[in-house]
Amino acid sequence: MANEYLLKFNKAFENRVRLxxxxxxxxxxxxxxxxxxxxxxxxxxxxxxxxxxxxxxGYLAVIKQFxxxxxxxxxxxxxxxxxxxxxxxxxxxxxxxxxxx
Amino acid sequence: MxxxxxxxxxxxxxxxxxxxxxxxxxLSGLSGICAGVFALIGAAMxxxxxxxIDDDLYAGADVPIRFYTFFFVDAGSVLLLSLLAGWxxxxxxxxxxxxxFWDATALRMLTNLFIPLAAGGLFCLALLYHGDxxxxxxxxxxxxxxxxxxxxKYTVNDIRYLGICQIIxxxxxxxxxxxxxxxxxxxxxxxxIIYGTVLYYKYERGK
Numbered sequence: 001m002a003n004e005y006l007l008k009f010n011k012a013f014e015n016r017v018r019l020x021x022x023x024x025x026x027x028x029x030x031x032x033x034x035x036x037x038x039x040x041x042x043x044x045x046x047x048x049x050x051x052x053x054x055x056x057x058g059y060l061a062v063i064k065q066f067x068x069x070x071x072x073x074x075x076x077x078x079x080x081x082x083x084x085x086x087x088x089x090x091x092x093x094x095x096x097x098x099x100x101x
Numbered sequence: 102m103x104x105x106x107x108x109x110x111x112x113x114x115x116x117x118x119x120x121x122x123x124x125x126x127x128l129s130g131l132s133g134i135c136a137g138v139f140a141l142i143g144a145a146m147x148x149x150x151x152x153x154i155d156d157d158l159y160a161g162a163d164v165p166i167r168f169y170t171f172f173f174v175d176a177g178s179v180l181l182l183s184l185l186a187g188w189x190x191x192x193x194x195x196x197x198x199x200x201x202f203w204d205a206t207a208l209r210m211l212t213n214l215f216i217p218l219a220a221g222g223l224f225c226l227a228l229l230y231h232g233d234x235x236x237x238x239x240x241x242x243x244x245x246x247x248x249x250x251x252x253x254k255y256t257v258n259d260i261r262y263l264g265i266c267q268i269i270x271x272x273x274x275x276x277x278x279x280x281x282x283x284x285x286x287x288x289x290x291x292x293x294i295i296y297g298t299v300l301y302y303k304y305e306r307g308k
Contacts (some may be wrong), residue, residue, distance in 0.1 A: 014109065020114070023118045024118050026119065027123040039121060085110040
């Protein structure tokens with residue numbers, strides 16, 4: 001049943017921007033806010049709200065530091081974030097497999 | 102979260118983001134072809150110099166100083182021209198695709214390329230210092246192959262196989278030491294041209 005797999009879908013990832021953020025952070029140690037914005041082609045406000053949602057879930061770690069006296073915010077994925085994203089991908093894969101049959 | 106097509110589309114988008122954010126994808130096949138051509142010219146000049154002009158090398162005498170000068174100018178110009186071609190064609194490709202040429206991925210790729218490459222360069226200088234000039238050609242091939250293997254994680258994956266080929270050629274060259282220049286021309290010349298052409302047809306032509 002397709003619905004069974006749907007239940008395992010993580011609500012936190014039900015968005016294009018959030019999936020994009022997680023994809024980028026899975027393959028990079030840490031990524032700056034500006035670079036995320038550039039890669040995803042979204043506005044500051046939009047990106048910030050999705051980032052804080054993911055942060056609240058405990059999937060993202062925020063790294064704030066000063067570079068040449070300018071504040072810079074970078075993001076990295078946490079261990080629970082990695083686990084949740086992998087599980088989400090697995091259920092997506094299973095769903096696609098069952099639909100193919 | 103509805104149709105299969107939507108899911109597949111979002112998967113494709115995620116894969117694209119993973120690649121674009123972590124790999125330097127502007128690397129142009131044309132720069133590989135150019136580097137190969139420069140290497141072949143450099144090797145031909147070295148061949149002419151070593152085998153037809155300089156009989157002293159075989160007379161058992163000490164290696165003359167002009168050999169070193171020639172070696173540095175020849176190898177140095179090949180390296181410099183290849184880097185310039187690499188910069189020119191990759192920059193052009195990045196502009197065409199509308200992406201920045203110099204960003205975090207470019208820096209990461211170059212850092213990972215140049216660490217083994219610089220170690221190899223210094224190692225070759227040490228060989229030169231001790232007069233083991235016949236091991237230089239195999240050593241450059243092996244270290245260049247290792248450098249490519251290392252950099253391949255941060256750019257198009259095809260470079261990995263080019264690196265492995267260079268390492269194998271270098272190891273064979275270690276045995277057939279008298280033909281070092283031929284292996285060098287094969288590795289830096291012919292292999293670059295083949296790989297450049299493959300990359301160009303795979304990623305650039307008509308895109």
